[in-house]
Amino acid sequence: MKKQEYVEYVEKRAKRSPILKNCFFAFVIGGAICTLGQAFLDLYKHLGVNEDDAGTLTSITLIFTSCLLTGLGIFDNIARVAGAGTLVPITGFANAVSSQAIDTKSEGYVLGVGAKIFTIAGPVILYAILSGTLYGVIYYVCTLIWG
Amino acid sequence: MDVFVKYLLAFVIGGAICTIAQILIDKTKLTPARILVIYVCVGVLLTAINVYEPLVKLAGAGATVPLTGFGRLIANGVKKAVDEKGLLGALTGGLGATAGGIAASLVFGFIASLIFSSKPKK
Numbered sequence: 001m002k003k004q005e006y007v008e009y010v011e012k013r014a015k016r017s018p019i020l021k022n023c024f025f026a027f028v029i030g031g032a033i034c035t036l037g038q039a040f041l042d043l044y045k046h047l048g049v050n051e052d053d054a055g056t057l058t059s060i061t062l063i064f065t066s067c068l069l070t071g072l073g074i075f076d077n078i079a080r081v082a083g084a085g086t087l088v089p090i091t092g093f094a095n096a097v098s099s100q101a102i103d104t105k106s107e108g109y110v111l112g113v114g115a116k117i118f119t120i121a122g123p124v125i126l127y128a129i130l131s132g133t134l135y136g137v138i139y140y141v142c143t144l145i146w147g
Numbered sequence: 148m149d150v151f152v153k154y155l156l157a158f159v160i161g162g163a164i165c166t167i168a169q170i171l172i173d174k175t176k177l178t179p180a181r182i183l184v185i186y187v188c189v190g191v192l193l194t195a196i197n198v199y200e201p202l203v204k205l206a207g208a209g210a211t212v213p214l215t216g217f218g219r220l221i222a223n224g225v226k227k228a229v230d231e232k233g234l235l236g237a238l239t240g241g242l243g244a245t246a247g248g249i250a251a252s253l254v255f256g257f258i259a260s261l262i263f264s265s266k267p268k269k
Contacts, residue, residue: 064251084166128218137237
């Protein structure tokens with residue numbers, strides 16, 4: 001096989017990347033996780049928890065489940081099929097934190113787990129806080145101008 | 148609202164938000180970590196310009212469970228804190244509103260590292 005033929009062959013194979021299949025599973029599994037979240041939200045509200053706290057409890061429930069499934073090695077199997085379907089919900093954040101913690105414990109609990117637990121969580125929290133603070137400053141200036 | 152419609156909207160809109168990220172992963176060179184960062188920032192932005200809140204009214208957990216919902220908590224927390232204490236709120240509101248989720252992730256993640264060991268990747 002000549003080099004040119006090989007390049008064409010690789011491109012042909014690469015084009016078959018199963019984007020439709022990936023999107024289908026991302027949609028179904030991502031949607032299912034959100035629906036599960038809705039069920040927990042309604043359950044907590046039914047138990048008399050106020051709206052804000054019910055939302056927080058829902059997040060905590062999903063985070064706990066993700067950490068448990070990550071530890072048991074089940075999360076990776078779901079994520080391999082679901083792609084963004086498990087990444088984008090809060091489950092992806094919890095998985096990033098717990099998998100880093102588990103994988104780095106051989107490096108010690110301070111510079112291993114302690115530092116690397118933030119490998120993914122750190123950037124997310126940093127840029128969330130930066131954009132939030134920027135919004136806060138802009139909002140504050142707006143309230144000064146327009147009262 | 149009819150319970151079935153409520154859950155259907157959570158499913159469809161939550162699924163759609165995930166599908167957008169899947170398209171970004173497949174069609175661009177964005178890594179999952181970058182997708183997460185982009186999603187929180189977009190969540191803050193859309194909440195700041197009052198676009199995200201109507202979506203939450205419509206989709207419930209379909210809009211709050213994805214990481215854009217984390218950005219929404221930050222933006223709403225900052226706004227409330229600025230209303231209460233002025234400019235200081237810009238720094239205190241965001242982490243305050245998301246403290247539960249961040250602390251839970253760190254605590255459960257740490258406990259998981261005590262109990263479980265890493266498994267060989269298949």
